[in-house]
Amino acid sequence: MRVTQSMLSANSLRHIQNSYKNLGKLEEQLTTGKKVSRPSDDPVVAMKGMRYRSQVVEVEQFNRNLSEVYNWMDNGDAALDEVNSVMQRIRELTNQAANDTYETKQRQAIASEVKQLRVHLESLANTKVNNKYIFNGSDTSAKPVDLSKVDKEIDLSAITADNAKDYALFAQDGKQLLWNDISGGFVDSNGTKVEIPVSGDYVAKEIGAVSVNQRDVDMEVTKGVNLNVNITPQNVFSLEFFSDLGDLVKTLESPETKGEDVSEFLGKLDGHVDQIISERAELGARYNRVEMVESRLLSQEIIAKSTMSENEDIDAEKTIIELTSQETLHRASLAVGAKMIQPSLIDFLR
Incomplete structure (x- = not known):
């Protein structure tokens, strides 16, 4: 086969062009830190990368869900803790008023404090987080307790x-x-x-008057697993709860009240306190489960990101060596091409 000058020139330019292409690819990898920038670079890596990235995004979303779960549970537990403290104070006052040495005015003074504590319990029942009522089941836009309606x-x-x-x-x-x-x-x-x-x-x-919504507020904490983040309002802030406190106030305000009349409320208060403690314990059990889920998600996130990195990210040291080698080859290719293309028939006719 006859090899002409144009064939040598064309081959030389083609190889130089391929060398530029390889240099460009290695430079792009070092700049982006990724093996592929488009699916055509490596369809298999790109396809696996989409799956791994979806997995990472899913785990990150579950972690964001956990932040919301903690927000609900922490606020719910804090509110129940304060409710328990208020109830302990009401019980202490009730125990004092059950003493027959207390006069009517003294009991009425205690009634005033109990009345204010009852109003404070209403505000705790109407606790809002991110502009949502957390003690009204799934109906987070309506407040769960209205004492004016309870007393009507x-x-x-x-x-x-x-x-x-x-x-x-x-x-x-x-x-x-x-x-x-x-x-x-x-x-x-x-x-x-x-x-x-x-x-x-x-x-x-x-x-x-009081919450009638019995639907749980569930949040997805991991794939296919939903967790109830609120308490059942009827177990704590029930009509009976606020009615008993209202009856206690009326009893303390009555001039005909005797110590035994007041002491009858101690058992009722203890029952409500036990219910608060029980609901708090159940919330605490779910909180412990959330912490275990968080630990599991943390492990999954590390594994998912590690797998995605192995699939997509370059080995910087290896790529730098390849780039240096390609630069050397490119310079050699340019030098050979220059020497080969320069001589022509005209050079020998001078």
Whole structure:
């Protein structure tokens, strides 16, 4: 085959162009720190990289979810801790007032403090985090307790089908009934219909007196695992809870009250305190689980980022050596090309 000057020149320029391409690729890798900048560089690495990156993003999102979980639980636990402290103070005052040596004015003074503590408990029940009420189940936009509605007496006979949706019915055992338009009557948590008028075992209150929302606030803490971050409001801030405190205030204010009348409330207060402690303990158990999930997510994040780095990131030392070698080859290619292309037939005709 006849090899011409143009063929040598073309081959030389092609090799120099490939050398520039390799230099450009190595320079881009050192600049970005990545093996590939586009899928065409290495489709397999690019495909694996998308999967690894999705895994990292997923773990990072779960970590952000955990921050919100901690926010809810920490605020919930802090509020319950203060509720417990307030209840201990109310019990202490009640125990003092149960002494028959106390006069009416002294008991009325205690009643004033208990009344203020009851209002403070209302504010604790209406605790907001990020502009959301944390003690009203999934209905985070409405406050769970309104003492003005709690203290308002409602006659059961005044409830009709026309206004029933504005009321909730409460039993002493904690059972609550809400109006259901579909069934045309009050239903319990199981959806069982209870016709009105109901028996005298129920107490009617306007909607909004205390929380009637029993749905949990769940947050996804890891793939397929949701965790309840709130407490059940009916277990702590129930109608019975605020009604008992209201009755205690009335008893202390009455001039006919005797010590034994006040001492009857000690058992009721102890029952509410036990319920608060129990709910706090259950919240603490879930908190411990969140900490274990956080530890697991931390390990997963480290592994996921390490795997993604091994797949995508360059070995800087190795790439620098390759770049140095390519620069040497490129210089040699330029030198050879210059020597080869320079001589021509014209040079020998002079």
